[in-house]
Amino acid sequence: QKEVEQDPGPLSVPEGAIVSLNCTYSNSAFQYFMWYRQYSRKGPELLMYTYSSGNKEDGRFTAQVDKSSKYISLFIRDSQPSDSATYLCALGANAGGTSYGKLTFGQGTILTVHP
Amino acid sequence: GAVVSQHPSRVICKSGTSVKIECRSLDFQATTMFWYRQFPKQSLMLMATSNEGSKATYEQGVEKDKFLINHASLTLSTLTVTSAHPEDSSFYICSAQGTRGTGELFFGEGSRLTVL
Numbered sequence: 001q002k003e004v005e006q007d008p009g010p011l012s013v014p015e016g017a018i019v020s021l022n023c024t025y026s027n028s029a030f031q032y033f034m035w036y037r038q039y040s041r042k043g044p045e046l047l048m049y050t051y052s053s054g055n056k057e058d059g060r061f062t063a064q065v066d067k068s069s070k071y072i073s074l075f076i077r078d079s080q081p082s083d084s085a086t087y088l089c090a091l092g093a094n095a096g097g098t099s100y101g102k103l104t105f106g107q108g109t110i111l112t113v114h115p
Numbered sequence: 116g117a118v119v120s121q122h123p124s125r126v127i128c129k130s131g132t133s134v135k136i137e138c139r140s141l142d143f144q145a146t147t148m149f150w151y152r153q154f155p156k157q158s159l160m161l162m163a164t165s166n167e168g169s170k171a172t173y174e175q176g177v178e179k180d181k182f183l184i185n186h187a188s189l190t191l192s193t194l195t196v197t198s199a200h201p202e203d204s205s206f207y208i209c210s211a212q213g214t215r216g217t218g219e220l221f222f223g224e225g226s227r228l229t230v231l
Contacts, residue, residue: 034219043121043208043222044159088158090220102149103220105158 003027006089006106015115019076023089023106026070030091033065034103035074038086047087048074079113086110118142119211121223128199129231135195136226138209144189145211149220150182153206165192199230 006023013019021035032051036044048063050056056063062075072091076083089106118141128134138148146167151159163184164172171184181203183195192211196203206227210220 032219036222041206041225041227043119043210043225046219046221049219102161102164107158110156 004089004091004104004106007109008107010110010112012112012114013079015079015081015113017079017113019079019083019111019113021074021076021087021089021109021111023072023091024070025072025091025104027091027093027104028067028070029093030104032092033063033072034090034092035061035063036088036090037083038088038108040085044088079111081113081115084112119145119209119221119223121209121226123226124224125227125229127229127231130200131198133195133197134199134228135193136207136209136228138192138194138211138223140190140211140221143211145192146189147212148186148192149210149212150184150192150194151208151210153208153225155206159208162194196228199228201230204228204230 004025035048037047038044050063053065053067060077064073086108088108090103092103120139122137148165150162152162153159161174162177165184165186167186167189173179186192206225208225210222
């Protein structure tokens with residue numbers, strides 16, 4: 001079993017739709033959770049960062065973490081064609097020292113928002 | 116967010132040559148940088164953790180003599196692919212840890228290496 005499982009997609013939605021992207025994990029040591037957006041042939045761009053259960057909202061994006069179920073989600077409201085990209089969940093565990101930042105990534109979900 | 120610059124963005128080289136990729140944190144000091152490799156339609160694979168002033172820590176299966184990492188300053192880490200072969204062709208991405216020290220990572224734009 002992989003430490004982090006992400007719905008692979010691909011996901012295709014019409015403009016304006018609400019998008020739900022999900023990851024599950026097995027290691028309860030993960031303490032902080034991130035979502036990255038990666039456009040083709042570009043480096044990942046940090047979208048959301050959270051370290052507690054619950055919801056965190058930033059504009060059209062909402063990150064949801066449920067530590068008891070080991071489940072995280074990213075919701076995109078009013079999706080736009082410019083949101084078309086690969087979305088990666090990333091999880092980190094605090095083991096001290098240089099383990100900060102050593103992330104475990106999901107496989108990525110390819111999202112296409114069509115006009 | 117913080118800015119991480121990576122150079123070159125694309126490089127083509129002949130088999131047997133060495134290639135150096137630079138990663139710079141432009142507006143913050145990064146004591147720790149990470150190097151990833153990404154194959155098409157796959158996720159990022161961590162290659163090594165680079166700490167300023169000390170030897171890099173390599174992930175299992177990554178040849179440290181082939182992928183030389185140097186982190187000489189708080190804003191610069193380099194990855195040198197030595198004696199490159201076609202199977203080394205890939206997308207290499209660096210990242211730098213944010214100043215909050217809580218694991219938030221900022222990524223460079225990536226470098227696409229093609230070995231002929």
